[in-house]
Amino acid sequence: MKISIILTFTILLPTVLSAFGQYKISGTVKDEKGEPLTAASVSIPKLGLFTLSDSEGGFILNNIPKGKWSLEAGVVGYGKYRAEIDIDSTDVQKNIMLTPNHNTGLNEVVVSGTLKEVSKTGSPVPVEVYTSKFFKANPTPSIFDALQNINGVKPQLNCNICNTGDIHINGLEGPYTMILIDGMPIVSGLSTVYGLSGIPQSLIDRVEIVKGPASTLYGSEAVGGLINVITKRPGNTPRLSADAFVTGWGEVNTDLGARFGVGKKASTLLGVNYFNYQNPLDKNGDNFTDVTLQNRVSVFSKWSIDRSGNREFSMAARYVYEDRWGGEMNWSPKYRGGGEVYGESIYTSRWETFGTYQLPMKERVLFQFSANGHKQNSAYGNTWYLADQYVGYGQLNWFKTMGRHDLLTGLTYRYTYYDDNTYATTSANGLHNEPTHTHLPGVFMQDEITMNGNNKLLLGLRYDYNSIHGSILTPRVNYKWNSNDKNNIIRLSFGNGYRVANVFTEDHAALTGAREVVFANNLDPETSWNGNLNFVKKIVAGTTFVGLDATAFYTHFSNKIIADYETDPNKIIYDNLSGYAISKGLSLNVDVAFQNGLKILAGATAMDVYDKEGGVKTRQLFAEKFTGTWNISYTLKPIGLTLDYTGSVYSPMRLPLLSKTDPRSEYSPWWSIQNIQLTKSLGQKMEIYGGVKNLLNWTPNKGTPFIISRAYDPFDKNVQFDANGQAMATPENPYGLTFDPNYVYAPNQGIRGFLGLRYRLF
Template structure:
């Protein structure tokens, strides 16, 4: 027995000795810049061993318990070039101090806040930046769908039949959000609703978001904020990129990007997006499609020309064709526009041309231009809507630095032609002739960015526009920025004015459905607003993590706000300027946490959006008081696998009801859409990915008897009306309703799986 105990003890001591010897190696040191400045938060990792360390406030790092052998170490830090070195571990400590070289190309450069490139941390205007890699954590066929995990930004579905929508920022309706491509105001008017689809994501470099009015630089529509979609430069793009995926609902999406080198000085980048869904589904059994059927193709081409003195010259063009329909399950194209079977069918043709040209002068003069045409042929039941919109935009800016002043001034001109078959462009005469709307909007703006010292910066600006229909419009703004000496703390305060000229028939889908009569009480006047934002950014470093916090308080006051009144008469949508005021106020917080192989991005927004008229306070329709988003990613580096868990959650929203006896909820419940995504990297060129969307299987029909009112009688043939035009309660209509598809606030597409392949060749 003693011999047995001796042998066991000896074996355990030998194993422990071997284990200790195999894990006693370590490497440690300090990370600095060439100037000797300490670099805090740098990442040091040995990917094969899954070992990771973050440099602390003194620039110190340490990797412990390293097995014997030769290992490759990689060091990364924001604004510095990557550094690689090899170490040989035996059973000793290795002292390795590291000097990282600056790489200014790695700093986040933004353009949306001030209309000129600058490092994000130096911008007096808070700009949120989301890279192409962020959107790959939850693959989506359109930019519209991809924005659903960004804090304070919500894609809103406006119709349960044709699924058109817009993008809301901080609770403000879609028309208050300006969408740009490479700084050009391409998406506006009609395309606020329909033009967000078909932007090839294979060409996406990043998305910049500015929350709050930007009318001083961008004019009308940039009241609630702007979304700037930045495409890749041909010089930085891969020669070929392909992204294909399909879902269990039989949706198919293809993104293809191709770089062409025409000559030593001319490079071209082409992209194609194709989306097809032709599988009618009716899971809620109301005889209407749960998801609109779509067939879309978009072609994008961008050209860069190298010129003397590195002057800019870029051209780009895009063409989009889309055929979408939703309606009763037995609808066919032969029923289009008829009264036998209800369907909503939309044909969209859209082309765009835009460019940037730096004039050949010593001074920095930049000319930007765009022209686009949007043609739409649509029917909503038996109601046709035929529209043609053409927009010409031109802008010349001059940038001059003088001492502490960085001046930017510009001349802008926008011409808008709009024609449709509604009362919006009808001239009331005996012959009822058509009268297209033609709006000329010249403007001039100037801003001065003043560097008071290394910690304080002031931005002041003013814009004057002359609207050919509404006259003079002034929009000033002022921004102040303070940062601590180590730039770990940044405070921004902004006050600005915004304005918007509304066109109901290009912005509000409900006005087109034919389900309600559109009524204008008076001529609509431009809306104006004043906005105040306070933004604070804090960077924290711990021994193993980097934490970025971004908090914002916002307040917007509206005068002359145009609100669609669904409440006064359930059979009408009444439009008028508010005889009172409206307010959007709230707070948001973003947290970005990175440590080891894990990254967590969290966001939450609490807000109150309401209008007040005749001492009556009314909460805005389709606006939640709380929303939250998250993206959690973990990388298994040793096997090349990444797992992403994304989602959002929304609080109750007030919804439009048709009568006092309408059995549907006046307020939506709390709801959430959550997704899981796995990506496996196969060598350097190929990735495969798969996942599940909407794992909770949430749809808006849960908890309500129906979402489309009287879906069995979409032409109101069996509805009886009283002398005032109100629907009467009858045996066949016990709730006194009419057909209405506008009870929409979230997705009606349930759980689904997806699988995709990405191929990139440099």
């Protein structure tokens, strides 16, 4: 109850303060081709007013008094803009056009690679940036689904019934990917499975992705890479925005956003996301829902206060509640947790708060903080999973420039409380419950050395002390070379990462299939060493822009935590690998923009992910050899009509069979999900969009006898077991299988149409 009151107060406080500004200047920042420029600075220096343009080029400066003021704008790679603005008695609409000062293409501002705002081309760490415009080409109800069209990133479903999943980067499983919101490690541990749901897409400014270990800056869970979801700045969003769509399956998704001015220097952003799907369908005929039914609401508030010297204090809060279930078609809540009708029912209640405060010091010192609580109440058939997790995090960053050295030093502390009703928090004697308390203090140092205009060297080192596993040291080295015109960039990266086992993330599959989880030994932290070679080439041919981004990656794991699904079909056995594991491959992104409105963004990744123990090489489960993505867009500017064709294709991946007699294929086939959308602008404030998802109507049941093992006997009532607990082949069970829903590699949702509407009021 106290938490609810605090959250309500945090969210509503900025909106009820009765203070009003004076006048405002709003508009867009675009290049000479009419393309929006993201993260362009717009300011009135004399008044100390400053903002950055959003992913659509939009900006707002509030609380401007009457008079004549000099308005300035700029972004890396473009010339400066200055204009005199006369504020008399009305708000001013001003559209700004910036012209390139050299042929560098687009230069977004990124923060994820080095914790500092730098141009994408200037960062020694390769960072991929995807703005909200990219995600609008294929609208989805959650950021989890939206990532499916990014090269090398795959939302992987892990259960055919509850439809939960995780994010794979370059073939590495979800626990290797760190999810940040505004740079804070919000989505981790217990929330890894459900934490990406309910982030309102209308509030997302951009998503930054770093592939490869980032443990030096971000600690554990950033071994395979990180995804940083950056929300919009409160002072730079529309007064009102709405985005809603429905699909032919009966899904309804609504995003609402509103901005409020609070006094002369404060503003707040309030957002609500609501998703509802209550139409159980069984198109593959196994008497189980093809897609989980969901009822989810998320409330988000972010507010900032501009202080003297352009120092800013910002804070955000989010609350998510979700009720989802999947199972047999005749399931209803009265069967929850029972053994009569099988269903997986999950209640999720989650709150988060995080913020940044710039200390009033001569040096630039930032304090970042976050806290979150996650409560899980789940019933997987007649197996209950009840869990609570609380995480507190604080980080103090000190930035200092000394000649050619750009220094960053940070102190961090993370506290995690975890409790559940399983063996994981049971005392050694099994007589009482013992929640875990993990303390993780750390310190990191980074030195970005600008040797000259063409060469940069980044050195980093982090030390953490895990209260369970002890001391952990993670270094990294990054080198960047660029040509004089910055159209050719080479980056070399070498770093170390580590990961500790997370109970819920590791054994979630066991709960859904009623498998027993076995930890063969006390799991030691994994260690990885990674090397990346990145090459970026920009080509300007007349009015056509071509961007090439190629990466070769190699990661070597020791002590890797392995999930063994195959030794015993009734168990998942976790242990540290006594050998080693490898993830290696090549990735290429191609970005082409024509003046006629045609844009092509395509990518492909070829990789090999495997374990080697005792001289035996084993390909990792759910890791494809090849994946490709594309986003093709064409805009007819005279009539305001845009066509988007998006898709992804995957090569076969190894799947978890229950036994040698399992009749399902050990490998998935080649498969592809493709979508098409038309968007029509209706003036400056509104647009309507619609199209078809999954054009090929691909679902994983094609070409296989079944995808859920023994769906007709989910409680194994008719399975006979031998003395070793192994399922026996009988006339009723000829393959000797048990009930299991973990044979899944693609969504069960087939072709469907959708229709939506967007509205923005500045």
